[in-house]
Amino acid sequence: MIFAKNPVVAHRGAFKAKVLPENSLAGLRNAIDMHCTGSEFDVWMTADDSLVVNHDPKFHELPIEQTKYADLLQFTLSNGEKIPTLHEYLSEGLKNNNETRLVLEIKPSTISKERGRVVAEKVWKQVQSLKATHATTYISFDIGILTRILELEPNAPTQYLNGDKTPEELKAMGIIGADYHFSVFKKNPDWIERAKKIGIILNAWTVNSKEDLQWALGNHFDFITTNEPELLFELLKGQ
DSSP, X not given: OOOOSSOEEETTSXXXXXXXXXXXXXXXXXXXXXXXXXXXXXXEEOTTSOEEEOSSSEETTEEGGGSOHHHHTTSOOTTSOOOOBHHHHHHHHHTTOSSOEEEEEEOOOSSOHHHHHHHHHHHHHHHHHTTOGGGEEEEESOHHHHHHHHHHOTTOOEEEOSXXXXXXXXXXXXXXXXXXXXXXXXXXXXXXXXXXXXXOEEEEEOOOSHHHHHHHHHTTOXXXXXXXXXXXXXXXHTO
């Protein structure tokens, strides 16, 4: 897979301009059709161990981790899609896609850290079974989730989200990317050059305004995670 040579990562898919649901198959397909270098999405595990794609811990007020998968199906996304399983989402992401990496966020468990590690292993096995390894980058706010992925696959591309570790600390742990809220980098501007010097990938989220997008471009971030991929592509054209 030869990833697109742009920094555009569609946050929860390319959903906003076309009024699509976040984390929908339609939003993922739109990101692929736009040739984004990445499309980000969020994964939880249900009470009966099904892996599903949704940002919030609840789906239509049902707490995902305490609800069986079949019970989630009584509700749909705004476009009529059911809540996607990870299997369905990865399968869609592998279709007619040679450029867009699947940026898979494993959500920290609301139940326990250990459950988070269990979810990480189940997610990793699903990626393996679908032969999606070449297309997948793992991200999480929970460092334990990323260390579990690295125990299973030492060279897996992992990026940490929480913003509380220096580039050097990430490097020592085998994590290849600092995927932090852009305000973290603005507060710690030296981290940008320090990361570049030691080969840590720079990814900023969620960068939406023209001013902030231009700031990220000016600092040569490897990835810029945004709800406004169309705007970012326009700014890239002007460079």
